[in-house]
Amino acid sequence: MSDLADRLQQLQTDALAELAVAADAQAVDSLRASLFGRSGRLTVLVRGLAEEDPAERPATGKVANAVRDALEAALTARQAAIAEAEGAVPLSGEASDMSAPGRPWRVGHLHPTMTVERDLREIFHAFGFEVFEGPEIETDAMNFEALNIPPDHPSRDLWDTLYVAEAGGDPRQPAADGTILRTHTSPVQIRAMRALTPPIRVITPGRCFRYEAVDASHGFEFFQVEGLVVDRDTSLADLKGMLEEFARALYGEATRTRFRPGYYPFTEPSVAFDVSCLVCGGSGCAACGRSGWMTILGAGMVHPAVLRAGGIDPEEFQGYAFGMGLDRITLLRHGIPDLRLLMSADMRFLEQFPAGR
Numbered sequence: 242m243s244d245l246a247d248r249l250q251q252l253q254t255d256a257l258a259e260l261a262v263a264a265d266a267q268a269v270d271s272l273r274a275s276l277f278g279r280s281g282r283l284t285v286l287v288r289g290l291a292e293e294d295p296a297e298r299p300a301t302g303k304v305a306n307a308v309r310d311a312l313e314a315a316l317t318a319r320q321a322a323i324a325e326a327e328g329a330v331p332l333s334g335e336a337s338d339m340s341a342p343g344r345p346w347r348v349g350h351l352h353p354t355m356t357v358e359r360d361l362r363e364i365f366h367a368f369g370f371e372v373f374e375g376p377e378i379e380t381d382a383m384n385f386e387a388l389n390i391p392p393d394h395p396s397r398d399l400w401d402t403l404y405v406a407e408a409g410g411d412p413r414q415p416a417a418d419g420t421i422l423r424t425h426t427s428p429v430q431i432r433a434m435r436a437l438t439p440p441i442r443v444i445t446p447g448r449c450f451r452y453e454a455v456d457a458s459h460g461f462e463f464f465q466v467e468g469l470v471v472d473r474d475t476s477l478a479d480l481k482g483m484l485e486e487f488a489r490a491l492y493g494e495a496t497r498t499r500f501r502p503g504y505y506p507f508t509e510p511s512v513a514f515d516v517s518c519l520v521c522g523g524s525g526c527a528a529c530g531r532s533g534w535m536t537i538l539g540a541g542m543v544h545p546a547v548l549r550a551g552g553i554d555p556e557e558f559q560g561y562a563f564g565m566g567l568d569r570i571t572l573l574r575h576g577i578p579d580l581r582l583l584m585s586a587d588m589r590f591l592e593q594f595p596a597g598r
């Protein structure tokens with residue numbers, strides 16, 4: 242027997258001994274690589290066959306084949322035994338446990354404010370309202386003048402406006418063409434009156450913008466839902482009945498409500514609509530300022546000047562309107578202390594609302 246044949250047989254003995262102590266699939270794999278890899282121990286020895294004495298070469302070649310077959314069989318058998326011990330089913334050469342639980346998927350979900358918006362759409366849909374949407378960029382004429390707020394009207398101070406400036410211009414100063422970011426969704430009411438024929442029942446969900454210093458309860462960007470009803474013989478009593486139904490649908494049958502006098506230039510009379518405190522139920526707590534009440538929206542009978550701006554004859558039709566901030570309703574629903582969290586896009590916060598509610 243040649244020297245090379247001896248070394249091949251010695252390698253088989255050594256490798257089988259190493260295989261016997263290979264504890265897991267990874268150890269078997271690395272042993273396989275150390276033998277059969279490009280510069281593996283067996284590969285290098287087999288390469289030596291080329292320099293073998295031609296008289297010895299056939300016999301040594303046979304030994305080499307036998308060693309290779311024996312090692313491959315031993316490695317495969319050992320791998321199967323380890324897989325079986327680990328409870329895995331060998332599949333296309335790899336060990337896979339078909340009964341292992343899957344990796345969880347990260348599934349996205351609605352932002353809590355959008356969940357509130359959808360809930361409101363659903364509630365008002367049941368009351369016969371359709372959704373009417375308008376643009377976020379409006380004109381001063383639509384955002385203010387059509388809503389009974391002329392340029393010199395003192396109530397303009399209520400709406401700190403972001404103007405769409407020309408390039409390099411100051412967004413706090415009106416542009417020549419009067420383009421602004423809408424400060425409320427009320428201009429959509431004008432659009433709805435101009436587009437539809439009474440009886441009109443619409444809600445106008447959407448995003449609004451104001452030039453505000455951002456703090457725990459103010460943002461420069463926020464969401465509103467307004468409602469508008471225009472019909473013959475519509476009254477404040479209709480408005481009150483509708484809002485009471487709405488409050489009970491949103492907050493439960495036990496919810497108590499009240500009207501307080503309010504002021505808006507586009508409604509006359511105007512009211513603030515309160516619900517019994519969502520935290521204490523009405524007995525008085527820090528959240529409601531000890532009053533037992535929380536204001537959730539403003540409302541009123543549509544001002545005749547606003548009806549006229551919408552192309553509606555106030556002698557023939559009356560209307561009521563109401564508007565609420567979605568962000569405030571979302572904060573109250575979840576007991577969130579700071580409005581900025583809603584706008585933060587912070588996953589640690591958002592992941593706390595997986596089912597929406």
Ligand SMILES: [Zn+2]
Nearest residue numbers: 518521526529
């Ligand atoms: Zn309270």
